[in-house]
Structures are given as structure tokens and as C-alpha cells.
Amino acid sequence: MKKNNENASKKQTKTSVKNPKCMAIPTLLDAMDKVAIESDDSQLNDKFFQKVAPKIGLLSDCFGITERQAVLLSVSLQRGPYHVDFGDFANHFNLSRIKVLSFASDIDALVCKRLLRYRDAKDRDSFDVPNEVINALKRNEAYVKPNSKGLDCFELMDEIGQMFEDLNNSSIDPKSLTASIQELMNDNPGIGFVQRFNSMGIQKRSNWLLLMWMCNRVVNHDDNDFRLCEFEELYSTRSEYSNARTELRSGDNVLMKNNLVEHKVVDGLADNTRYGISDHAKALLLGEFKLSNCEENVANVIKADSLQKKQLFYNDGMDKQVAEVVSLLTPKKYAKIIERMRKKGFRQGFACLFYGAAGTGKTETVYQLARTTGRDIMLVDVPQIKSKWVGDSEKNIKAVFDRYREAVKRSKQAPILLFNEADAIFGVRKNEAQNAVDKMENTVQNIILQEMEQLEGILIATTNLEQNLDSAFERRFLYKLKFERPSSKVRAKIWQSMLAEITKNDAHKLAELFELSGGQIENVARKFTINDILFGCKKSQMLDVLKDYCKNETLSRNSATRVGFC
Numbered sequence: 073m074k075k076n077n078e079n080a081s082k083k084q085t086k087t088s089v090k091n092p093k094c095m096a097i098p099t100l101l102d103a104m105d106k107v108a109i110e111s112d113d114s115q116l117n118d119k120f121f122q123k124v125a126p127k128i129g130l131l132s133d134c135f136g137i138t139e140r141q142a143v144l145l146s147v148s149l150q151r152g153p154y155h156v157d158f159g160d161f162a163n164h165f166n167l168s169r170i171k172v173l174s175f176a177s178d179i180d181a182l183v184c185k186r187l188l189r190y191r192d193a194k195d196r197d198s199f200d201v202p203n204e205v206i207n208a209l210k211r212n213e214a215y216v217k218p219n220s221k222g223l224d225c226f227e228l229m230d231e232i233g234q235m236f237e238d239l240n241n242s243s244i245d246p247k248s249l250t251a252s253i254q255e256l257m258n259d260n261p262g263i264g265f266v267q268r269f270n271s272m273g274i275q276k277r278s279n280w281l282l283l284m285w286m287c288n289r290v291v292n293h294d295d296n297d298f299r300l301c302e303f304e305e306l307y308s309t310r311s312e313y314s315n316a317r318t319e320l321r322s323g324d325n326v327l328m329k330n331n332l333v334e335h336k337v338v339d340g341l342a343d344n345t346r347y348g349i350s351d352h353a354k355a356l357l358l359g360e361f362k363l364s365n366c367e368e369n370v371a372n373v374i375k376a377d378s379l380q381k382k383q384l385f386y387n388d389g390m391d392k393q394v395a396e397v398v399s400l401l402t403p404k405k406y407a408k409i410i411e412r413m414r415k416k417g418f419r420q421g422f423a424c425l426f427y428g429a430a431g432t433g434k435t436e437t438v439y440q441l442a443r444t445t446g447r448d449i450m451l452v453d454v455p456q457i458k459s460k461w462v463g464d465s466e467k468n469i470k471a472v473f474d475r476y477r478e479a480v481k482r483s484k485q486a487p488i489l490l491f492n493e494a495d496a497i498f499g500v501r502k503n504e505a506q507n508a509v510d511k512m513e514n515t516v517q518n519i520i521l522q523e524m525e526q527l528e529g530i531l532i533a534t535t536n537l538e539q540n541l542d543s544a545f546e547r548r549f550l551y552k553l554k555f556e557r558p559s560s561k562v563r564a565k566i567w568q569s570m571l572a573e574i575t576k577n578d579a580h581k582l583a584e585l586f587e588l589s590g591g592q593i594e595n596v597a598r599k600f601t602i603n604d605i606l607f608g609c610k611k612s613q614m615l616d617v618l619k620d621y622c623k624n625e626t627l628s629r630n631s632a633t634r635v636g637f638c
Contacts (some may be wrong), residue, residue, distance in 0.1 A: 108150035420528050
């Protein structure tokens with residue numbers, strides 16, 4: 073991850089510290105060279121320590137380590153500085169290979185201070201002197217582990233990234249890495265990322281480290297597409313990795329159950345060998361990092377209590393179907409049905425299709441369903457879903473369902489996910505799609521189909537062009553309500569509800585003469601009301617004015633009036 077010059081300068085001052093005590097002799101390297109030479113074949117006896125005590129003491133003070141650790145560091149530099157092992161110590165000090173194994177705790181302490189680095193943290197048999205230590209010695213400076221307190225979020229993640237590089241180089245093991253990152257986070261409790269990550273309450277160490285690794289990759293490498301083989305190194309044993317792999321593939325891993333990690337979607341299907349952190353996890357954990365996000369605002373929430381009551385009229389039979397859906401969505405019955413479906417092993421999601429001619433009340437019926445049952449509506453912006461950028465549409469539709477799942481979890485009553493004029497994205501899939509746009513549309517449709525299979529909540533789609541729907545979508549709608557143009561009887565009721573001043577007889581005349589939809593009748597009623605406000609209209613003229621408006625409305629809609637007489 074690129075950082076600004078100020079942060080880089082700040083980092084440099086922390087990683088290289090000059091100690092005045094170190095200037096008592098020409099160079100630190102002279103002291104280390106003398107210690108290494110005198111310790112050769114010494115068996116680390118008292119005579120050796122007495123002979124070079126001032127130099128060992130100087131090194132111990134400069135690096136903040138014990139006298140024996142100072143000797144081991146000096147010999148590591150002389151025998152290496154790369155690929156030093158316990159056998160080198162045995163040969164150098166003239167000690168048995170068993171005896172030198174007692175130095176293991178000292179080597180661990182030097183690694184912790186970053187003065188040595190394991191070549192393979194799982195074996196811990198060989199080690200190097202890191203380049204940063206060598207470079208500091210060239211400047212006659214004692215390398216001191218950087219101060220880890222007072223970091224900002226970017227510096228923290230940069231440090232974490234360096235730690236994962238050590239894991240990648242096998243110089244630290246997963247358990248030690250976890251402890252080191254936790255120590256770093258404890259030193260910086262005020263960072264929002266630290267607070268939110270700790271609040272996750274992830275109990276299992278391997279899951280904790282996996283999520284941290286993914287956050288590191290997203291922030292430091294702009295990468296959120298991972299394969300199973302990439303994080304094998306996060307696990308201490310092969311069996312631990314195998315168990316984790318099984319959980320991840322099946323979706324049973326706790327990170328996936330909590331919507332923090334997800335399978336990547338490829339061509340509309342989840343690939344159980346590829347993973348990434350979810351948009352929910354990005355928003356929750358990584359907000360400080362201002363990550364670029366191409367997802368559009370693809371859904372707006374309409375609160376149930378903001379919807380105005382409106383009387384709707386349906387043809388015979390249709391009112392019963394609507395009443396059944398209303399009954400289903402009432403909170404008590406809905407909860408009871410969900411429980412019964414769960415016990416029987418059925419899917420708990422309810423997908424409904426409202427189809428029919430324009431202006432027949434499909435969308436308004438959804439609004440009144442929501443108002444009556446106290447459910448908010450998440451209204452999907454279909455044009456925004458179909459982004460002009462190929463690839464964004466898939467992300468947008470995934471974001472819709474992710475956001476809806478979160479809304480279901482947070483809400484007392486599951487909201488309604490509404491796709492208005494859904495034929496634009498629920499259309500017939502294209503066989504053997506060749507161009508990028510067709511492939512993108514097929515992928516979006518496949519994602520929706522999969523999400524409908526897994527739906528836990530209420531989805532309603534409306535369309536005027538039901539013939540354009542793919543048959544795979546039709547099968548996934550549990551309820552399919554056809555909204556037909558209102559009968560003459562219903563049209564008369566609509567006229568009377570829209571215009572209180574119209575007579576019952578005139579309402580029936582208009583209903584017989586003009587086969588308008590409810591939406592068209594509303595348009596005529598609004599025009600008449602505006603005309604009445606502007607110019608006034610005598611009651612004797614009302615029917616003629618309304619007829620003229622009806623004729624204009626039918627012509628504008630390419631509809632014919634019924635043949636008849638006034």
C-alpha cells in the first residue's frame with residue numbers, strides 16, 4: 073500500500089535509533105567481531121565472558137538483550153549472516169549439539185526483537201540476521217524494534233502487512249504471528265479498525281487470523297479474490313487446514329455464517345474454491361481506509377409509516393388473492409408460517425409476482441400491503457443495477473441482496489424487497505451469449521435466481537411484460553397475481569372514489585364507454601381537478617369535459633373506446 077511521504081518519514085525515525093553508548097568504541101561491528109572471535113572454541117566458559125565483558129556489556133545495553141543473547145547475535149552475524157543453525161553454534165563454541173539446544177529460548181527472544189528471523193518458523197532450526205539489522209550496523213546504529221504505539225490506521229495495517237510478509241517468508245509461525253498482531257492492536261486501542269475487529273468476538277485463532285489476512289490483502293494489495301491454496305500458511309498443521317477448507321467450501325465456517333466472508337460469484341454461480349470478505353465486512357471493518365467502491369446506491373428504503381392509505385378496487389376473485397397475501401404478511405401469521413415451513417424443511421422465503429397491464433394497481437398494491445402489515449419497502453433501482461460498466465452490474469445486484477439480508481436481521485418485521493418493472497432484469501436468458509453485455513445480463517440473472525433460492529424474507533416483482541420473463545424465474549415465484557384491467561363495475565367504483573362530485577349514473581356511463589385502467593382514470597380525474605381549479609366547471613358540463621379527457625387518454629395509450637352512445 074502506498075503511503076504519503078510524511079508517514080514514510082515518521083516510520084523511518086521509529087525503525088532506526090542511534091544510541092550514544094554505542095559511540096564509546098569505533099563501531100558496533102568491532103565489538104561484535106571481537107566477541108565472535110574470542111568466543112570461538114570457548115565453550116562459553118567464565119574466562120571468555122571475563123575477557124570480553126566490556127564489549128558484551130556494550131552490546132547488551134545497545135540492543136536491550138542479555139549477555140548470552142549478545143554473544144549469539146554476534147556469532148550469527150559472523151557465521152552467517154544468512155542460514156545460521158544450531159549446528160553452527162555447536163561447531164563455533166565447541167559444544168555438543170544437545171547442549172546448544174538450550175539456546176532456543178534466547179533465539180526466540182532475539183526473533184521477538186527482530187534481531188534474528190527464522191528461516192522456517194515451523195521448524196525453528198535455522199535463522200538469518202535481517203537486512204534491516206545489518207543496514208543499521210553499517211551506520212553504527214543498534215537496530216531497535218519500532219515503537220508500535222501511537223500509530224494511525226494506515227501505519228497499523230502497514231505493520232500488519234510486514235508481519236504477514238514474515239509469515240510468507242516462513243520467519244514466523246501462525247501462532248506467534250497472531251500474538252504479535254494482537255500485541256500491536258493492544259498498543260493502539262484507539263484505532264477504529266482495532267475496536268471493530270475486536271468487537272467481532274472471533275474465538276477460534278485460525279478464523280481470527282484468516283479474517284485479518286483478508287483485511288490486510290484488501291487494504292495493502294487491493295485484492296479481494298482468494299483461493300484456498302493462498303491461505304494454507306495461516307494454519308499450523310495440515311489437519312487444521314483440511315478442517316478449515318471443508319468448512320469454507322461448505323459455507324459452514326463461522327466467518328461465512330456471520331456474513332464476513334463469502335464465496336466469490338463467477339458467471340452467476342458461487343465458486344466454493346474462491347473467497348473474499350463481504351461488502352458488509354468492508355463497510356464494518358475497513359471504513360477508515362476509504363476503499364474505492366464502484367457499487368451504486370441501488371436500493372432506497374420506503375418506510376411503512378410514510379405510505380398514505382389508498383382504497384384499491386379489484387375484479388371479482390382478485391380481491392381474494394390480494395387478501396390472502398395480506399393475511400400471509402401480517403406479523404403473527406407470517407411468523408407462524410415461517411416456523412411451520414422451517415420444521416417441514418421447506419424454504420422460508422416468499423417470492424411473489426404481480427403481473428398485468430400498466431396502470432392496474434400492481435405497485436400501489438405492494439405499497440398498501442406494506443402499509444397494512446407494517447413492513448418497510450426496499451425499492452430496487454433497476455436502471456442503476458444495469459450499470460454501464462460491465463462487471464459493476466454483478467456487484468450491484470449482489471449488494472442489493474446483501475443489504476436486504478442485513479435489513480431482515482435488523483428489522484422487527486422483515487421488509488419487502490421490491491423489483492418494480494422487473495422484466496428489465498428478470499428477462500429471458502440468452503443462449504450462447506457472445507458479447508460482454510449479454511454475458512453480463514446472464515450473470516445478473518443467474519445471481520438473482522440463486523438468491524431467490526436462498527431467500528429468507530419477502531420479494532415482490534412487478535411487470536407489465538410477463539411474456540418476457542425467463543421460465544426459471546416463473547418457477548421461483550410462490551404467488552403469481554395477474555392484475556387485469558378493471559371490469560365496468562369496478563371502473564365505476566374507481567370513478568366515484570376519485571371524484572366525489574360525480575353522480576353514480578355518470579360514473580357508470582364513463583365506465584361503460586371507456587375501458588380505462590385505474591391509473592388512466594386517476595390521470596383523467598387529476599386533469600379535471602386542475603381544470604376546475606383554474607377555470608371552474610359547471611356540474612352540467614362535467615360529463616362532457618370528462619369524456620373529452622377520456623378520449624385523449626385512450627388515444628395517448630393507443631386504446632380504443634368501446635362503440636356506444638352517450
